[in-house]
Amino acid sequence: MAVEPPALQVLRWDEPPDGPVLVLLDQTRLPAAETELVCTDVPALVRAIQTLAVRGAPLLGIAGAYGVALAAARGYDVDEAAELLEGARPTAVNLGYGVRLAAEAYRTAVEKGGTEGEAAAAALAAARELHRTDAAGSARMARLGLGLLDELLPGGSLRILTHCNTGALVSGGAGTAFAVALAAHRAGRLRQLWVDETRPLLQGSRLTAYEAARNGMPYSLLADNAAGSLFAAGEVDAVLIGADRIAADGSVANKVGSYPLAVLAKYHHVPFVVVAPGTTVDLGSPDGASIEVEQRPGREVTEVTAPPLPGAAAAARMSVAPPGTRAYNPAFDVTPPELVTAIVTEEGVLSPVTGDGLVELCARSRQVTIS
Ligand SMILES: CSC[C@@H](O)[C@@H](O)C(=O)COP(=O)(O)O
Numbered sequence: 001m002a003v004e005p006p007a008l009q010v011l012r013w014d015e016p017p018d019g020p021v022l023v024l025l026d027q028t029r030l031p032a033a034e035t036e037l038v039c040t041d042v043p044a045l046v047r048a049i050q051t052l053a054v055r056g057a058p059l060l061g062i063a064g065a066y067g068v069a070l071a072a073a074r075g076y077d078v079d080e081a082a083e084l085l086e087g088a089r090p091t092a093v094n095l096g097y098g099v100r101l102a103a104e105a106y107r108t109a110v111e112k113g114g115t116e117g118e119a120a121a122a123a124l125a126a127a128r129e130l131h132r133t134d135a136a137g138s139a140r141m142a143r144l145g146l147g148l149l150d151e152l153l154p155g156g157s158l159r160i161l162t163h164c165n166t167g168a169l170v171s172g173g174a175g176t177a178f179a180v181a182l183a184a185h186r187a188g189r190l191r192q193l194w195v196d197e198t199r200p201l202l203q204g205s206r207l208t209a210y211e212a213a214r215n216g217m218p219y220s221l222l223a224d225n226a227a228g229s230l231f232a233a234g235e236v237d238a239v240l241i242g243a244d245r246i247a248a249d250g251s252v253a254n255k256v257g258s259y260p261l262a263v264l265a266k267y268h269h270v271p272f273v274v275v276a277p278g279t280t281v282d283l284g285s286p287d288g289a290s291i292e293v294e295q296r297p298g299r300e301v302t303e304v305t306a307p308p309l310p311g312a313a314a315a316a317r318m319s320v321a322p323p324g325t326r327a328y329n330p331a332f333d334v335t336p337p338e339l340v341t342a343i344v345t346e347e348g349v350l351s352p353v354t355g356d357g358l359v360e361l362c363a364r365s366r367q368v369t370i371s
Pocket of ligand 1: 055057092164165166175176242254
């Protein structure tokens with residue numbers, strides 16, 4: 001039987017004598033080094049979010065909630081902190097959700113006549129609750145996702161292609177799409193995990209391969225542009241991805257490169273399954289076109305960055321394009337609902353994708369209404 005590795009300490013709240021802090025596993029340094037990044041204030045956390053030291057939709061929500069708790073505990077203006085945190089990255093709807101959840105808990109405590117300390121404790125309790133429910137949701141998604149694969153692809157071993165990183169590094173638990181692949185592995189059903197390297201920031205090769213290796217999963221890495229030939233060779237049974245935002249019409253925003261995989265999957269009659277918590281559904285975005293896609297600096301494309309080795313102060317960067325080259329660098333793309341076989345959430349599987357299903361799901365999985 002496979003031995004489970006120790007759980008990754010991705011994010012934790014700590015209270016040293018000089019005041020509370022949020023401690024993150026610095027994902028920019030993986031896989032070369034497992035380094036902690038200590039955030040003592042909200043600007044430090046905002047930098048960590050923008051540089052992708054902490055990343056992935058569910059974890060951004062959890063980090064945002066703890067960020068509000070940090071501001072409250074250290075006596076900063078909570079509304080200002082919430083605005084800064086929410087604006088740190090635009091696409092993952094979970095970030096704003098987590099921030100508003102904790103800010104709402106803080107405000108409610110103040111309105112009820114609580115002290116600053118009591119209101120800060122309420123914000124922290126909300127962050128901890130979100131952390132806990134995300135972990136529980138992750139386990140449910142893994143179970144439901146594996147059940148769906150059993151239905152779609154009964155018997156036999158599975159060759160799953162995944163994109164970006166959707167494992168324990170993005171969640172309070174085992175993650176979203178990766179958690180399903182891990183459940184398949186633990187059930188003895190995973191023959192191969194195909195890991196897209198995920199240019200330009202290499203979340204696949206740096207992070208998913210790192211998690212697959214830790215868990216003893218059979219995996220191979222491929223350059224993103226090798227996916228077509230892999231499908232053509234009949235080597236992919238299912239595509240599993242996460243999501244940063246799911247619009248009311250079922251359009252799915254996820255790491256750039258997801259949409260071309262959905263097109264390939266449709267052409268080759270391979271199920272394309274999205275795994276995401278209910279908090280990723282945004283009924284305020286009516287369709288894919290209304291989702292704001294984060295545009296990132298062109299140098300992430302014109303340069304390659306190697307994660308710094310232990311002890312090195314900074315990443316090694318090397319230019320791979322002539323000086324002055326402009327680049328197109330959207331962080332996400334949007335897959336239309338007709339290319340999505342199913343959406344797996346902690347509340348159930350939606351298949352085929354319908355607006356009605358999403359509305360019900362949202363009502364069940366949200367603790368506060370997002371305006
Ligand atoms: C559940 S993780 C889903 C997504 O957040 C993930 O696939 C992704 O696109 C992350 O992008 P990133 O830019 O690394 O934060």
